[in-house]
Amino acid sequence: MGFKNIVVVGAAGMLGQELVTHFRGKGYSVFPTTSETLNLLVTEDEMTEKLEPFQPEVVIQCAAFTNVDACERDPDMAMAINKDGTHKLGLASQKLGAVFAYISTDYVFDGLKSEPYLPEDRPNPINTYGLSKYYGELLTTEQLEAYYIIRTSWLFGIHRNNFAQWILDQARQGKAVKAAEDWVGTPTWTGNLAVAIENIINSGQFGVHHAADAGAISRYEQAIRICQMAGLSTEGIHRVHSSDLGLPANRPQFTPLACPNLAVPSWETGFQAYFTQYQQQSTVL
């Protein structure tokens, strides 16, 4: 461990909570911030003031306006948070001498490739969320010296609602769901991603990285596999084309991420670990 003090921005989110637990467990000094304590809509100077007492050596930026359809409906807010908020936070981190680790997304790609995307492939976002995240990447690249851009995809984890949890909840209640057969990507467990992020931010290899579990699967196939692995009926899962879902934002159709130089477990392994936690949580509730 070459550094100790980590600020996790967006620490109340699905990934943020996982990162706080992970890095604390590894003995780092972790300072979580939320939209209440460090909002991305404030000025760069205010951000610097909020960060300074933590003496951050690394700032992990996982706060974002992540609802893809809501971003499409409110592009100004998407840009204010994902682009401008990331930009200001990056500059504030740099001012304090901290390395900036920006969590980005497979949605920066257009999905037209037929093989997994490499970190050096050219982004070409097709929706507002993807564009706002890509601008965050561009400003990071252009204006910062010490940064990691870490793209990930299709997250599931215990700390917030997500596709895997939704499928499990619906199937357990015997409800029908529609799942798109024409969106293919890489599901990624936040527990595996936390390990990958730790490896990347300790690598000293500044620049763009991909961190996702191994595998490429459609949302429909993922829903089926989730139910099979959980011992639930797959009867209620209906295969649809994404256009039948009537969503405001287009999604890229094929965005599996290739993760060179990173040993990544399969998403199914991640699912088994997640499912154990999901069952414990369901029992407690």
Ligand SMILES: NC(=O)c1ccc[n+]([C@@H]2O[C@H](COP(=O)([O-])OP(=O)(O)OC[C@H]3O[C@@H](n4cnc5c(N)ncnc54)[C@H](OP(=O)(O)O)[C@@H]3O)[C@@H](O)[C@H]2O)c1
């Ligand atoms: N989820 C995925 O499938 C996925 C895939 C690829 C990449 N990513 C990226 O991974 C990162 C983490 O995603 P996630 O799924 O963990 O997101 P999440 O659960 O939606 O959490 C995002 C966090 O950002 C915070 N936030 C929103 N607006 C803010 C603002 N104005 N100021 C400060 N904080 C604000 C939210 O705070 P509140 O709790 O107060 O609302 C929330 O805690 C994001 O950068 C996302 O773009 C996610």
